[in-house]
Amino acid sequence: MTGSTAKSSFAGKVALVAGASRGIGAVTARAFADVGAAVVLAARDGKALGAVAKSIESAGGRVLALPIDIRDAAAVEKLVQQTLDTFGRLDMAFNNATDGPPPAPLADVDPDDFARGIHTNIIGTFLGMKYQIAAMLQSGGGAIVNMASRAGLNGVANLSAYVAGKAGIIGLSKVAALDYADRGIRVNVVAPGPILTHHLDRAGIDAQRQAAAATPMRRIGRPEEVAAAVLWLCSDQASFITGAIIPIDGGQYAGLKPPSMFQPGKSAD
Numbered sequence: 001m002t003g004s005t006a007k008s009s010f011a012g013k014v015a016l017v018a019g020a021s022r023g024i025g026a027v028t029a030r031a032f033a034d035v036g037a038a039v040v041l042a043a044r045d046g047k048a049l050g051a052v053a054k055s056i057e058s059a060g061g062r063v064l065a066l067p068i069d070i071r072d073a074a075a076v077e078k079l080v081q082q083t084l085d086t087f088g089r090l091d092m093a094f095n096n097a098t099d100g101p102p103p104a105p106l107a108d109v110d111p112d113d114f115a116r117g118i119h120t121n122i123i124g125t126f127l128g129m130k131y132q133i134a135a136m137l138q139s140g141g142g143a144i145v146n147m148a149s150r151a152g153l154n155g156v157a158n159l160s161a162y163v164a165g166k167a168g169i170i171g172l173s174k175v176a177a178l179d180y181a182d183r184g185i186r187v188n189v190v191a192p193g194p195i196l197t198h199h200l201d202r203a204g205i206d207a208q209r210q211a212a213a214a215t216p217m218r219r220i221g222r223p224e225e226v227a228a229a230v231l232w233l234c235s236d237q238a239s240f241i242t243g244a245i246i247p248i249d250g251g252q253y254a255g256l257k258p259p260s261m262f263q264p265g266k267s268a269d
Contacts, residue, residue: 009235010037014087016080017041018070018128019097019147021048023197027223028094028230033061035231040083040090041065043097062087070097070124080131090135092234095128096147100165103158114161121165122172129176133185141184143234146173150193150249166191170245177243186242188233193249195221215250216257 015032019025021043032039033056043049046067053065064086068075083090100117101109125146136142151159152166170189177187194200194211200220201208212219226248232238233246247253 009237010035010231012036013091014038014040014083014089015092015094015234016083016090016132017094017096018124019043019095020052020065021045022052023199024147024192024195024223024226025094025096026052028096028227029063030056030059030061031224031227031231032092033059033063037092038062038087039064040079040087042068042070042079044069070095070128071119073127076124076127077131080135084135084138089139090132091139091142093128093132093142093144094147094230094234095125095132095144097124098147098162098165100159100161105158106160109160117161117165118168121162122168125169126172129172129187133176133180136185137183142186143238144173144176144185144187145230145233146187146189148173148189148191148245150191150247150252153191153245153247153253173245174243181242186233186238188238188241188243189245190226190229190233191245191247191249191253192221192226193247193252195223195226195248197223213259215252216254217250219250221248221250 015037017025017029017039020029020041029039029041029052039056041049041053041063044067049065049067053063056063066079066082068079070076097120099120101113129144132144146169148169149166151163152170155163173187173189193215208220229246229248
């Protein structure tokens with residue numbers, strides 16, 4: 001999108017970002033504000049959420065920050081109602097919150113930890129859409145983007161709760177897309193691969209190099225690249241797209257690209 005096209009798509013509209021306290025969620029919230037949308041921020045970490053809100057306000061954006069647990073139905077319903085009370089409408093939502101146990105073989109995962117991952121990913125996304133859709137219908141439609149992962153498209157060892165949760169989000173999103181396709185609401189999914197968020201940053205340079213080597217592009221992605229995809233899916237330019245899953249993974253979902261045996265430009269003879 002050009003700057004003028006982006007501004008025309010988002011001027012006067014309202015976007016809700018769940019899981020907005022850091023990483024991809026925070027970057028996407030700022031991106032919505034940069035193109036003229038009012039932004040509602042939600043996450044459990046109120047202090048981090050406040051810092052994101054302050055950065056948006058200091059840049060001249062309109063923002064409402066509400067610390068909540070997206071697994072709580074009453075809290076999510078109240079979040080959407082406060083959005084309507086403050087800004088009068090809801091046009092876009094990015095359901096980005098996630099949780100789950102640390103990596104471990106399936107039989108070693110604590111059942112309560114597994115349930116937490118499923119509850120946050122699947123039930124949290126369901127609750128978000130349930131109340132967001134009801135609000136969007138009041139103003140004639142809208143666009144929702146849900147955060148999955150490449151791990152929701154292909155299994156990853158030792159990540160049973162995460163993979164199951166993200167795969168569930170994909171299935172849930174397809175159903176929502178079909179349910180509301182003829183009522184003006186579009187629902188799509190982004191499925192990132194390795195992105196340089198705080199998790200990968202903390203893992204260190206060796207982990208980042210390994211993640212980059214595992215992608216056909218031989219690099220890791222940036223949160224801004226995911227944010228750009230989310231905004232495009234919410235824009236008028238994506239008006240005929242619903243039920244889509246967009247991998248943002250440097251080519252990983254396409255298949256394997258082993259390291260080249262030959263130097264670029266050299267003959268294979």
